[in-house]
Amino acid sequence: MEYGFSAIEKKWQEAWKKNKAYKVNNDPSKPKYYVLDMFPYPSGAGLHVGHPLGYIASDIFSRYKRLKGFNVLHPMGYDSFGLPAEQYAIEHGIAPAISTDRNIDNFRSQLDKIGFCYDWDREVRTSNPNYYKWTQWIFLQLFDSWFDRKAQKARSINDLIVIFKAEGNTNTPCPGDKKLVFSAAEWNSGDSSKQSEILMKYRLAFCGVGEVNWCEALGTVLANDEVINGVSERGGHPVVKKKLRQWYLRITEYAERLLAGLQTVDFSDSMKDMQTNWIGKSFGAEIDFEIAAENTLSSASHLKVYTTRPDTIFGVDFMVIAPEHDLITTLTSPEQKKAVEEYLEYVNSRSERERMAEKKITGVFSGAYCKNPFNGVLIPIWISEYVLAGYGTGAIMAVPCGDERDFKFAQYFSIPITNIIGQFFNGNEANPTKEARLENSGFLDGLLMSDAISVSLDKLEELGIGKRQTNYKMRDAAFSRQRYWGEPFPIVWKNDIAIPLSSTALPIELPELSDLKPGPDAQGPLANLPEWVSYDGGAREVNTMPGYAGSSWYFLRYMDPQNDKEFCSRAASDYWGQVDLYIGGTEHAVGHLLYSRMWTKVLFDLGHIGFDEPYKRLVNQGKIGGDSRLVYRVRNSKQFVSAGLKDNYETDEIHVDVSLVDGFVLDMEGFKKWKPDFSDATFITEEGEYKCGARLEKMSKRYFNVVNPDDIVEKYGADTFRMYEMFLGPVEQDKPWDTKGIEGVHRFIRKFWRLFFDAEKGLVATQTPADAASWKIFYKMLKKVEEDTARFSFNTAVSGFMIGVNELTDLNCHSIDLLKKFLIVLTPYAPHICEEIWQQIGEVGSILDASYPVVDETYLVETSKEYPVAVNGKTRIILNIDLNATQADVEALVLKEPMISKWLEGKPPKKIIFVKNKMINVVI
RNA sequence: GCCCGGGUGGUGAAAUUGGUAGACACGCAAGACUUAAAAUCUUGUUCGCUGUAAAGCGAGUGCGGGUUCAAUUCCCGCCCCGGGCACCA
Structure with a gap:
């Protein structure tokens, strides 16, 4: 009887589907385990052999956990809103809803061939109104919340109104406008439009005017993580900074919690590093420098700078402010006015990309000076594009002897350099050390720089001219897109006030629209539908939400996918809890994962779920x-x-x-x-x-190197394909595809089949009990395979199976009592063949629900070991020695060996090292 | 420039990280079965040297040093590849 994988796989895929073999119930009587794949964007290109790698790994792990008695949630769905479908519609005239459905059907048929254990009844599609209804609902929660910094958590905006009524905002500084200060009386006397404007500056989802990444080619705004090296992640189109009114998520308020949460999750170090760097926390000081009155027309008296090195304050030779800085017009002296205006014009003419590509040293002197608070030295104030308006205070104190950029600037403009670090500064390049002892530094003289940081901070705070300040590089995330194929906002504008729609009005369905050309004034295509826009005496928000909206919470929806009363019942989220294992690529390190973590924290703060980190463990599959x-x-x-x-x-x-x-x-x-x-x-x-x-x-159509999993499955079967993908190497590692190597795995599966069936004789597996030698092989294998599976070392687990089959074949073992256990262990990897043989040998019920065998250690007890015996670290012979042998026994045995005496040349050894169960080393 | 990974046979890799380097496969070579092919099986396969062979010796995990009885693994210094960030003061 031959191994006919095509028929077997078809038969069982249909049977499992019919029997709902992968249906999962929320059953609190069983321990749960949640295994999640990053759901795919259903692109038109379909899957290539690289895509299923992570899916196979998670599938194996899910099946393994199920055999171990867990109730395993392992769902799949589609991140089906997004730009490509819209671009495709513009180019081919096919509506995004239609091309997306078509692509999903194609994905599904490709996935089905591989034999995954997804519970398809729980499928989610982010573009489905039943799903995005709740994306809109969560948006309303974000809109109706603010971040209480003292409690470090989100609270209802109504709580904030109560606070404002009672005490104004003196104890709750405004995250959206540092300078905003008002009393209770001022709040209470303000009109509702003024109040709305203020509240908007506190909301977690807010609308505001700010510098955004505008991509002309895509006709939309992009979030920072969607811009790579100045061009759009999708399509590689140029991106420019533009001031626009946009929706944002106030993710910056969660910077600290997002950092702290990383300590509680099991992500790779590189993943944690990427997020940590993206958040970019730094400790430093804001220092006010008095502006020298005689040199300015200004009413401003101080320039506030941010520095992480207040210890270098005596080395400040000039100040630099960003070209967008508020004080520029007031600081500029009449003599410098023309030069400054010319410079600002030049800066404006440069695109973001040009600035990044050619980092030229440019700048202009403002004509103004400020004073060093400690020695009264006059410090010239310069304007330069190398200082960013959006970070810190948009102004820096420049210390050329310690900072490379400041040094180059000073050199370029011939500004004299003060050396405060003596020998550490060689005059040719800056030295950012903290190990130098300070010189020319007044009260800091002689101190080690690393110690001087806090000494100078104390002094600044004591004098009231500076304070400790923590800054983050992370920016609030742009949350609106001027496009069609995304979630509409549940917002109506009336008299410039954003009115949230009631949750009972949800979903706000995306209207059908055949022509997706942009609306007027850089608005999205929805602006072209006046009958849709006009609503209840106001105008609907015509932007749509970005791709990451739907993916920020999908893991919750899988827990309770059909619920039409709630996004997910508390009972369901309490039962399933965090995702125990999340598998996906590294490309989402700072985008999806950060947003998803933030949304989870907000939902937790507001009491909708009981945990504040979505993913307990993250594994990144390689490409x-x-x-x-x-x-x-x-x-x-x-x-x-x-x-x-x-x-x-x-x-x-x-x-x-x-x-x-x-x-x-x-x-x-x-x-x-x-x-x-x-x-x-x-x-x-x-x-x-x-x-x-x-x-x-890269596997890509344009290189003609794409291998389609359908073809591989057709030729070798899904079981072989699954095992080969795992056998290729560690899941987390990038590796090349080589179709030739698949033969080895295919041979293994056929060899396994032959333990049960012979081409002529049919079933050869027998009721004869297995002998001890066979059991030893099996339990050794079980131990290895289980350990390897548990630590995601699937490639070595496959090798373990191969060794097991090779050795059992050598022993001519066909005992059903043993092989039946083998079948169960192999099931997670090759479910089709195992289920088929399970049935053939007369077992009742599905192997999917069998129980995982337990290692019987009695078969694995060894009495002796093959010890390598080395001379000076170089292995010379192998000796079989009793495991109870003592040092003396071993020495005697070793010295008897002619091979060893040959090396000793009659002399006694210096030492004989004996490490029990490891090795022996004779030192001569 | 900074921060992470990684560099092991002809190829994918293993050694669960101080204790037999190259498991398991691919490929290749030789052989068996066969009219033949496919399939299957057997043997060999890190490199170099000696040897008809059995075997032996030497070198060897990117490069150069070091610690240790013993280093792919730990330490120091370099080189190369991949990923992320990038005027963040």
């Missing part, structure tokens, strides 16, 4: 690279030269479809038929064969 094949065309000809001979010609390399290449050998006839351009190609071969070049790179 599978494509192994591209290249052909070399002799320039300006139709001749193609084989890789080994290409250096003799001037050639252009061309990617060739990997399916036309066997190893490195090109199918020349196939190549001619591949594209009309190549139909009359001729080849310069090596011994009749055309050899292609190779390169590892």
Whole structure:
């Protein structure tokens, strides 16, 4: 009986579907385990072999946990709102709703072939009104909340109104406007429009005017994490800074909690580092420098700077303020006015990208000075684009001997440099050390810089001219998009006041719209639908929410997907709790994961869920690279030269479809038929064969190196495919795809099959009990496989299975009592074949619910061990020695060995090292 | 520039990190079965040297040092590859 995987896999996939084998109930009587994959954006390209890597790993782990008796939640869904569907609609005239559904159907059919254990009854689609109703509802919670800094948590905006009525905002400084101060009386006498304006500056989801990343090509605003090196993450289009009215999430208020929460979760160090760096916490001081009165027209008396190095205050040779700084007009002296205006014009003419690409040293002197508070020295105030308006106070004190940028600036503009670190400064480059003893530094002289930081801070605070200040690099997240294919905001504007709609009015459905051209004034396409926009005497918000809105909370919806009363019942979220294992790529390190963590904290603060970190453990699967094949065309000809001979010609390399290449050998006839351009190609071969070049790179259509999992499953079966993806290497590591290697795994599966069935004789598995040697092999394997599975070392677990099958085959073991246990252990990896054999050997019920075998240690007890015996660390012989042997026993045994005496040359050894259960080393 | 990963045979990798380097596979080579092929099985396969062979010796985990009886693993200094951040004061 042959292993007919196609029929077997089809049979069981249908049976599992029919029996709802993967249906999961919220059953508090059983221990839970929640395994989550980062859900895919259903792109038109479908899946390549790299995508299922993480899904297979999580599937194996889910099945393993289920066999261990856990109630396992392992759902799947689609992040189905987003830009590409909209771009596709514009280019092809197909509505996003339609192309998205089509793509989802394609994804689903690809996923189904691999045999995942998802409970599809729990599927979520972020673009489904039943889902985004609750995304809108959570938005309303964010809109109706503010962050209480003292309690470090979100509270209802109504609580804030109570506070304002009683005491104004003196004890609750405004996160959106540091200078805003008002009393209770002022609050109470203000009109509702004024009050709304103030509240907006506190809300966690707020609308405001600010510098945003505007991408002209995409016609929308982007969040910081969607901009990579000055271009859009999607499409690589240029991005410019623009002042616009936009919706934001006040994620900066959660900076501290987001940092603290990292201590409580099991993410990789690099993932934690990325988030920590993105948040960018720094400790320092804000210092007020008095502006020298005789040099300014200004009424301003002080310039406030932010520094992390107040210890260097005696080394300040100039000040730099950002070109956008408020004080520029008032500080600029009449003599410098023209120069300053010219400079500002120049700065405005430079795009963000130009600034990043060419970091030129530019700047202009304002004509004003301020005074060093400790020695009265006059310090010139400069304006330069290297100081960012959005960070700190938008002004710095420049210490050229200690800061590289300040040093270059001073050198460029010939500003004299004060040395406060003696030998540590060589005059050619700045030295940012903290280890120097300070010189020329007044009361700080002689102190170690690292100690002087707090001494200077104390002094500044004592004199009331400075205070300790913590800053974060992270910015509030832009939350509106000028696009169509996203969640509409549940907001109506009346007289410039944003009115939230009642939760009973949800969902605010996205209206159908055939023409997705932008609306007027950089508004989204929805602005073109006046009958939709006009609502209840006001105008609907026409922006839509960004892609990350729906993905920020989807893990909660899976717990209670059909609930139409709540986003997720408290009972469901209390039962399932945190995601125990979250698997996905590193590309979401600072985007999705931070937003999702913030939303979870807000929902926790408001009492809707009982935990404030969504993901307990995160595993990042590596990327599978494509192994591209290249052909070399002799320039300006139709001749193609084989890789080994290409250096003799001037050639252009061309990617060739990997399916036309066997190893490195090109199918020349196939190549001619591949594209009309190549139909009359001729080849310069090596011994009749055309050899292609190779390169590892991203798996992508344009390199013709995409391998579709459907093809692999068709040829080798899903079980082989699953195990091979795992066998390729550690899940977390990037690795190349090589279809050839799959043969080894396929052979293993067939060999496993042959433990049960013979091609002619049929079933060969017998009721004869297994012998001790076979049990030993099995339990050794079980122990390894279980340990490896538990630590996500799936590649070595597969190797463990191979060793087990090889050894049992050698022993001719066909005992059903043993093999039946083997089947259960293999089920998470290769469920189809195991379920089929389970049925064939007459077991009742599904193997999916069998119980995982337990290691019987009695079979694994060893009495002796093969010890490597080394001479001076170099292994020379292997000796089988009783495990109870003492040092003396071992020494005697070792010295008897001729091989060892040969090395000793008659002399006694200096020492014999014996590490029980490890090794023996003879030192001579 | 800064912060993380990583560098091991022809290839993917293993050694659960002081204790037999290269498990398990791919590929390759030789052989068995077969009219033949597929499939399957057997043997070999880090490199170099000696040897008909059995075997032995030497080198070897990016490079150079160090600690140790013993280093892929720990320490110091460099090189290369991948990822993230990048005028954040």
